[in-house]
Amino acid sequence: xxxxxxxxxxxxxxxxxxxxxxxxxxxxxxxxxxxxxxxxxxxxxxxxxxxxxxxxxxxxxxxxxxxxxxxxxxxxxxxxxxxxxxxxxxxxxxxxxxxxxxxxxxxxxxxxxxxxxxxxxxxxxxxxxxxxx
Amino acid sequence: xxxxxxxxxxxxxxxxxxxxxxxxxxxxxxxxxxxxxxxxxxxxxxxxxxxxxxxxxxxxxxxxxxxxxxxxxxxxxxxxxxxxxxxxxxxxxxxxxxxxxxxxxxxxxxxxxxxxxxxxxxxxxxxxxxxxxxxxxxxxxxxxxxxxxxxxxxxxxxxxxxxxxxxxxxxxxxxxxxxxxxxxxxxxxxxxxxxxxxxxxxxxxxxxxxxxxxxxxxxxxxxxxxxxxxxxxxxxxxxxxxxxxxxxxxxxxxxxxxxxxxxxxxxxxxxxxxxxxxxxxxxxxxxxxxxxxxxxxxxxxxxxxxxxxxxxxxxxxxxxxxxxxxxxxxxxxxxxxxxxxxxxxxxxxxxxxxxxxxxxxxxxxxxxxxxxxxxxxxxxxxxxxxxxxxxxxxxxxxxxxxxxxxx
Numbered sequence: 001x002x003x004x005x006x007x008x009x010x011x012x013x014x015x016x017x018x019x020x021x022x023x024x025x026x027x028x029x030x031x032x033x034x035x036x037x038x039x040x041x042x043x044x045x046x047x048x049x050x051x052x053x054x055x056x057x058x059x060x061x062x063x064x065x066x067x068x069x070x071x072x073x074x075x076x077x078x079x080x081x082x083x084x085x086x087x088x089x090x091x092x093x094x095x096x097x098x099x100x101x102x103x104x105x106x107x108x109x110x111x112x113x114x115x116x117x118x119x120x121x122x123x124x125x126x127x128x129x130x131x132x133x
Numbered sequence: 134x135x136x137x138x139x140x141x142x143x144x145x146x147x148x149x150x151x152x153x154x155x156x157x158x159x160x161x162x163x164x165x166x167x168x169x170x171x172x173x174x175x176x177x178x179x180x181x182x183x184x185x186x187x188x189x190x191x192x193x194x195x196x197x198x199x200x201x202x203x204x205x206x207x208x209x210x211x212x213x214x215x216x217x218x219x220x221x222x223x224x225x226x227x228x229x230x231x232x233x234x235x236x237x238x239x240x241x242x243x244x245x246x247x248x249x250x251x252x253x254x255x256x257x258x259x260x261x262x263x264x265x266x267x268x269x270x271x272x273x274x275x276x277x278x279x280x281x282x283x284x285x286x287x288x289x290x291x292x293x294x295x296x297x298x299x300x301x302x303x304x305x306x307x308x309x310x311x312x313x314x315x316x317x318x319x320x321x322x323x324x325x326x327x328x329x330x331x332x333x334x335x336x337x338x339x340x341x342x343x344x345x346x347x348x349x350x351x352x353x354x355x356x357x358x359x360x361x362x363x364x365x366x367x368x369x370x371x372x373x374x375x376x377x378x379x380x381x382x383x384x385x386x387x388x389x390x391x392x393x394x395x396x397x398x399x400x401x402x403x404x405x406x407x408x409x410x411x412x413x414x415x416x417x418x419x420x421x422x423x424x425x426x427x428x429x430x431x432x433x434x435x436x437x438x439x440x441x442x443x444x445x446x447x448x449x450x451x452x453x454x455x456x457x458x459x460x461x462x463x464x465x466x467x468x469x470x471x472x473x474x475x476x477x478x479x480x481x482x483x484x485x486x487x488x489x490x491x492x493x494x495x496x497x498x499x500x501x502x503x504x505x506x507x508x509x510x511x512x513x514x515x516x517x518x519x520x521x522x523x524x525x526x527x528x529x530x531x532x533x534x535x536x537x538x539x540x
Contacts, residue, residue, distance in 0.1 A: 021336075023517055030514035034301055037507030041308040044500065050313065063175065066313030115313065118178070 050113050055090030058123045061116050068113045069095060069125065073105040086127075088112065096124035108132055140185075147191040148450050152457055154192070155199020160207060160465070165319070166193075166200045167427030174434045181435075187443060190432045194415055194447045195454040197428040198249070201408040202458035203465065205241040205400075209234055210469055211331070211485055224396035232342045234473065238466035239349050240397045242459050244361075244404020249455040251366055251405065252412035256448055259370075259416045260441075267374075267421050274375060275537040281378055282530055285385060285523060298515050298524045303531030305511060309504050310532050320493045320505035325525045328505070329512025331486045334478070341478050344470035357391075357398050364390035365405045372406075373413035374423055376533050380407045385523050412451055419444040 021029070050068040053061060061067065071090035079085050079098075086097040086105060096119075097112055114127040158166045170193050173180070177189055209225035228237035270277075282299070289295035302325065309321045353361075364387035372383035383406045388399060414426040419439055424430040436443065493505045508528075515522055 026336075027514060027517040030510045030517065033510040034507060034514055037503070037510060038301065038304050038308065041305070041312075041503060041507060044503070045308050045311040121178070 055093035055095045058095055063116050063118050065116045067116060070111045072109050076106050097127050098124055099127040099130060143188050144191050147188040148195045148454055151192040151195025152199045152454055155196040156203060159200045159203025166197050170427055170431035174431045177435050186435050186437060189435045190447060191450045193428050193431050194450045197411050198451045198454045199458040201411050202242060202245045202462050206238055206466055206469060209237050210473055224399050228396060232345050234344050235346045235466050235470040236349055237400055239463060240400035241404035242462045243351060244401035245408040246459050248405035248408030249452060251409050255413060256416050259413055260420050264420050275539055277375055278530060278534045281382060294518055294520050295524055298520045299527035301511055302525045302527035305508055306528035306532045312500050314497045314501050320497045320501040321508050321528055323489050323493060324505040324508025325512045325528060328486055328489055328509040329516060331482045332513055333516055335482045341473050343474050346467050346470045353398055353401060360391040361402050365402060365409060369406045369409035370413060373410045374417045374421060374425055380410045382523060382526060383410060415447055416444060
């Protein structure tokens, strides 16, 4: 009897706050969050460009990082069909730029955006965008 | 002779290690084969000083095939699929709630086994015949993707909803790729397909009934087998070399071709597609030099050259790994079926969700986490609105269509 009483008091003392969402409410919330989220992602990707790097620090940057570098193209080599290697000079350091393109850029000042990759132990940039600048 | 024996032993070693890793990637939600494969590529410069690159390729092939046999297990038992097994959620989970989770996994295993034999049969066509026609296919990829997208959209009952989901997923895809994140697919696909169903299963407070692990009867008629074989062969072959079309799209096409409505036959169909797409993508890497899956990309980066006998070795490795995984999958699913009722499913789902969130944060950083949150919201909305989850593949299809846009 005493046991039963104690149990009752415990239940009475507990303040249960029920916060249950209906399917419709959850559907609306998730749709709203998706739209707001897409807007945020779009704004971040528009205003946060790739990190601008110095030619001499390329070996310290991890592989796969998307970066931007500017400089003068000192040499260009045709490696294969639509596959070129450019030598870019930035801050007296030479950086290899690999590009799946056919372009002549020698002696031009360019801005390159691309991913850092490693080839035979040396870091290089796999270009995704090359612009004259 | 000694050299050949040594090579065979080394290949067997790579195969075994591949199976072990395939078990890990298959059973742990969020750990994809691509994550391991990319890591192997990253350290291959050191590994190839001691190992033949062919062994690393064997490891990846073995791991990938094992993964396709086992990745239905978390999808069915935890409601946490990857992009290849997402369609198994509905039939698999409803069978789990009927106490037939073990049977559901067995059907996918039989499907994968069937897929393995289809890969074997199709491999000569992919090796010797397809290269002659691929040039025509290559220039029509853009139009084929548009057609596939329209097909996915117009087969939906609620077309407006289908367009909304498909294009919102596309926006997420475009934004995700513009971030240039490390492992950019991980937050997006985990959010769209994994965490969204976990969130809903936590909210539903589902209880898993006692699972029946005793009887298993295949119960598929010969005519149904023939329909499954025909449809999966056609759909998976197309999706194994077209970009942005994966197992999910192949399953939608194949299920429409067979008009398959029975749960167990649909699960068998899904199992076979998953294995065929991965198997044929590795063969297509040799014959067409196209990299359709993460496994194919990794093998292409590891192998400095790709002679014909390599592809025979890789097919052999995939076959042995597949047969072993079939038996392993049966044992593992039986074990999990017995244990699942003893675990608090809500806390298990919550644990998996936290694990996935930490994984995303660790691999892709804070921006990846934002993508994970947004993708999860869209995933939840898609499930609640009743749209097919394959529409979420717009996240891959729209950016790929834009990439192939003829200018």
